[in-house]
Structure formats: C-alpha cells, structure tokens
Amino acid sequence: MTGPGALLRRSALAGLPAECRPLIEPGAAGPGVVHLGLGAFFRAHQAVYTEEAMASAGGDWGIVAVAPRSRAVFDALRAQDLMFAVASTAAHHTDVRVVAALTGVLYAAGDPGAVVALLADPRIRVVTLTLTEKAYVAAGEPGVITGLLARGLLARARADAGPLAVVSCDNLPGNGGRLRDLVSQAVRAAGTREQEWIAGNVAFPSTTVDRIVPAVTPGTLDLVRARLGVHDLAAVQTEPYRQWIVEDAFPHGRPAWEHAGAVLTDDTGPYDQLKLRTLNGLHSSLAYLGALAGRATIAETLALPGAREFAELLLAEEILPTLTPPAGVDPAAYGQSVLDRFGNPAIRHRTLQVATDGSQKLPPRIVRTVLDRRAQGRPTPRAALVVAAWMRFVQGTADDGRPLPLDDPLAGRIRAALADARPGPAGVVEALLGLRAVFPAAFAHDTRLRELIVAAFADLTRHGAAATLAGL
Ligand code: CS2
Numbered sequence: 172m173t174g175p176g177a178l179l180r181r182s183a184l185a186g187l188p189a190e191c192r193p194l195i196e197p198g199a200a201g202p203g204v205v206h207l208g209l210g211a212f213f214r215a216h217q218a219v220y221t222e223e224a225m226a227s228a229g230g231d232w233g234i235v236a237v238a239p240r241s242r243a244v245f246d247a248l249r250a251q252d253l254m255f256a257v258a259s260t261a262a263h264h265t266d267v268r269v270v271a272a273l274t275g276v277l278y279a280a281g282d283p284g285a286v287v288a289l290l291a292d293p294r295i296r297v298v299t300l301t302l303t304e305k306a307y308v309a310a311g312e313p314g315v316i317t318g319l320l321a322r323g324l325l326a327r328a329r330a331d332a333g334p335l336a337v338v339s340c341d342n343l344p345g346n347g348g349r350l351r352d353l354v355s356q357a358v359r360a361a362g363t364r365e366q367e368w369i370a371g372n373v374a375f376p377s378t379t380v381d382r383i384v385p386a387v388t389p390g391t392l393d394l395v396r397a398r399l400g401v402h403d404l405a406a407v408q409t410e411p412y413r414q415w416i417v418e419d420a421f422p423h424g425r426p427a428w429e430h431a432g433a434v435l436t437d438d439t440g441p442y443d444q445l446k447l448r449t450l451n452g453l454h455s456s457l458a459y460l461g462a463l464a465g466r467a468t469i470a471e472t473l474a475l476p477g478a479r480e481f482a483e484l485l486l487a488e489e490i491l492p493t494l495t496p497p498a499g500v501d502p503a504a505y506g507q508s509v510l511d512r513f514g515n516p517a518i519r520h521r522t523l524q525v526a527t528d529g530s531q532k533l534p535p536r537i538v539r540t541v542l543d544r545r546a547q548g549r550p551t552p553r554a555a556l557v558v559a560a561w562m563r564f565v566q567g568t569a570d571d572g573r574p575l576p577l578d579d580p581l582a583g584r585i586r587a588a589l590a591d592a593r594p595g596p597a598g599v600v601e602a603l604l605g606l607r608a609v610f611p612a613a614f615a616h617d618t619r620l621r622e623l624i625v626a627a628f629a630d631l632t633r634h635g636a637a638a639t640l641a642g643l
Pocket of ligand 1: 342380381382383384450451454455524525526532
C-alpha cells in the first residue's frame with residue numbers, strides 16, 4: 172500500500188483496486204490529438220472516450236492537453252505522470268477510474284510557441300476544444316486560444332503537415348461552423364496560399380456533447396483519495412451518463428470513438444437542438460430561479476415546491492413543440508431523463524456555476540424556443556418567467572438580500588442598461604430587452620411577450636422565486 176501522502180503515479184498503479192486502473196498502458200500510445208482547454212469537462216468527457224477508443228481499437232491517439240491560463244491542473248498532471256481519476260457518481264454508488272489518455276500537457280500562457288509547433292506536427296490529426304460559449308463571440312480580437320489555433324494552422328499550412336479535423340466541444344448550435352468562422356476571421360490577414368491550404372485541408376466537424384461535470388471540490392478529491400489510497404489533484408467527479416454526437420468529417424482519421432459509445436452522424440443539428448433547448452434550457456431556468464431562492468445546487472432547486480412541475484410544464488408546453496427530434500429519439504422521455512439526472516443528489520452542481528455567462532447561454536437555450544413558439548402563434552409564459560428570473564439575477568441581489576455575482580462577458584453592458592432603466596419592473600425589463608446580442612428585435616418588440624416578462628418580473632420581485640414557483 173502507498174502512504175497517505177503519496178501521489179497517483181505510474182509506480183502506484185499496481186497498488187490500486189483493479190477496477191480503478193487505466194484501460195491502457197500509460198504512455199504507450201503516441202500523440203494524435205491535441206486538446207485545447209484542460210478543464211473538468213474535458214477530463215470527464217473527451218479524455219474518457221478517447222481512452223476507451225484506444226483500449227478497444229488501438230491507434231496512436233494519445234492526447235496532448237493544453238491548459239490556457241491556469242497552471243494548477245497542468246502542474247498536478249505533470250506530477251502525476253499525466254494521469255487523473257474520473258469519479259462517476261449515481262445516487263448511491265461511485266465508480267472511480269484512472270484515465271491514461273494523455274501523452275503530454277502544455278501550458279499555453281507559459282509557452283505559446285510550443286502549442287503552435289504542436290499544431291503543425293504531422294502526427295497530430297485531430298484537435299478538440301472546450302472553450303465555453305463566450306469564446307465564440309466573433310467581434311474583435313481572437314481570444315488567446317483561438318489566436319493560438321489560428322497561428323498553429325498557419326504554421327501547419329506552411330509546413331504542409333497534413334490535413335486535420337478541429338472539433339469544437341462547446342454548447343452552441345452548429346459549433347463546427349462557428350469555429351470555422353472564428354478561425355477564418357483570425358487568419359484573414361494571412362497569405363492567400365495559407366488561407367487556401369486551411370480551406371482545403373482543415374475540417375470543422377460539429378459535435379453535441381453531454382455530461383454533467385460540476386466544478387471540482389475538496390470533497391471530490393477526498394472521495395477519490397479514499398478509493399485510490401493516493402492523492403489525485405486533477406481528479407474530477409461526474410454523473411454516470413455521457414453522450415457524444417460527432418459529425419463524421421475527419422480528413423486524416425480519428426479515434427474509434429464509436430467503440431466508446433459516441434454516435435457518428437452526418438448531421439448533429441437535431442441533437443444540438445434537443446440537448447441545448449431541453450437539458451441546457453432547463454438547466455439555466457433552474458439556475459436563475461434557484462440562485463434567487465438561495466439554493467446552492469440544481470438538485471436542491473428541483474426539490475423546491477413547484478419546481479419540478481414548473482420544469483415539466485416548460486418542457487411539455489413550450490420546449491418540446493419546437494423540436495425536430497433525431498430519428499428514434501423520444502424527446503418527452505429524454506426530457507424526463509434530464510430532470511432525473513438533475514435530481515441526482517450526489518452531483519453538487521452549483522446554481523451560480525450554471526448561471527454564469529447568461530448573455531451567451533440564453534439565446535440558444537431559451538430565446539430560440541420562445542421565437543419558434545411565437546412563430547407557431549403560441550405564448551410562452553414559463554419561458555417568460557425564466558427570462559424574468561435572469562433579469563432579477565443580473566440585478567445582483569438574491570431574494571434574501573444576499574449579493575449575486577454577475578460573471579458574464581456582457582456584464583458592463585448589462586450594468587449600463589440597468590443604470591439607465593426607468594424605475595419599476597417595466598423599466599428594467601425594457602432596458603434589458605434592449606440588449607440586442609441577447610434578445611433579437613422580434614423578441615424584444617413582441618408586446619404580448621414583454622407583458623408576460625414584466626408580470627413575471629413583478630411577481631419575482633414581490634414574492635421571491637420560491638413563492639412564485641410554489642404559487643404557479
Ligand atoms: C450547464 C452545462 O454550466 C452550464 O451552463 O448547463 O455545462 C451542462 O452541465 C452540460 O452542458 C451538460 O452536458
């Protein structure tokens with residue numbers, strides 16, 4: 172046995188319970204994938220799929236993972252021979268398994284040149300990215316990672332280092348096309364030859380990703396240490412469920428992700444729509460209502476009187492009628508399974524975590540549903556309550572008077588709109604509906620919809636979110 176202070180390392184693997192050991196020999200596979208964004212979601216999702224794919228079908232698809240800004244996970248992985256554990260927790264049971272899919276880690280802020288060189292390395296045939304929604308705002312300068320990606324692709328073009336697929340794993344409809352647009356913007360000042368090489372050799376398949384992975388807590392690390400008998404400072408905890416829908420457009424091969432349960436398809440559109448409007452739409456709805464009501468987690472919010480009924484009505488009467496589901500998928504059953512997943516009490520997903528970046532999340536998750544329902548001539552009173560809850564949330568005070576953080580790329584514009592608002596519910600709603608990046612004109616100028624939002628906002632202000640849900 173290893174002592175209490177020992178770290179997860181190759182030398183510790185033989186001492187781990189057999190079911191916790193990696194599926195592949197650490198370091199045996201050569202590099203084939205670069206992943207940009209070393210967050211918890213990547214570790215619990217793409218890394219797991221890729222390890223299982225290599226375990227089942229072989230191939231040099233080891234992942235070199237790039238940490239954009241934060242050193243903590245990068246340092247931990249280097250100290251741990253690039254391994255980390257994934258704890259999958261169902262209501263009463265946790266599986267812990269060490270993943271050995273990584274063959275390298277880089278720290279972009281410390282060594283951007285190494286990232287550019289790696290992207291031009293002919294052994295790399297797939298790049299995956301988890302950047303979060305706000306990285307896809309096309310205006311202005313590219314972000315750090317999109318800037319590095321663009322430089323890497325230009326270097327690859329100059330070296331003629333072979334075709335490549337660049338795969339966005341962010342929660343946005345048609346994420347591949349969005350990423351292609353960002354890259355095109357970022358390389359528009361480059362030479363025509365490089366631009367043509369990129370257009371002819373780089374594919375941007377779209378994907379729909381799904382797995383609930385809360386931010387890591389000390390509790391996660393304690394749980395993993397108790398199971399493994401060694402410290403793991405890069406461990407993550409997640410639900411057992413996972414899904415990956417991948418547009419099969421890879422000009423230079425890919426890991427056999429279908430061996431790990433991924434669905435390869437020629438159109439991710441129906442899956443995107445289903446997942447973003449159902450899972451993410453309900454998630455954001457509960458996050459704003461729960462944060463106002465002082466609930467720490469999504470599961471606690473769902474347990475508020477009236478909350479599950481509210482979510483079910485929002486689902487059945489406003490979201491489901493807008494969907495064109497993928498063939499063979501029953502969207503109503505999917506919606507119920509989503510609510511069951513949210514109710515998993517072992518997954519402490521904080522309402523404030525899901526509530527971040529609302530200006531980026533509301534459009535694909537809620538606003539599009541409202542607009543489609545409007546085109547069907549139907550009102551959306553429950554989605555209006557969600558929009559009102561977001562508006563109350565960005566005012567910055569929970570129902571019990573505690574402050575709420577506004578962590579959003581449009582925070583400045585939101586605050587300015589609030590500062591200019593006429594007093595009273597109608598004034599605040601009108602001011603925030605003026606944020607065109609969030610609410611298109613057709614949404615903002617619909618008087619019936621606006622009346623619903625104002626009434627909901629007034630209810631939330633007067634009674635609080637918990638009483639409003641209970642009284643519906
Ligand atoms: C969540 C997502 O934080 C959020 O906005 O809605 O991260 C959600 O947990 C994942 O999309 C689940 O696949």
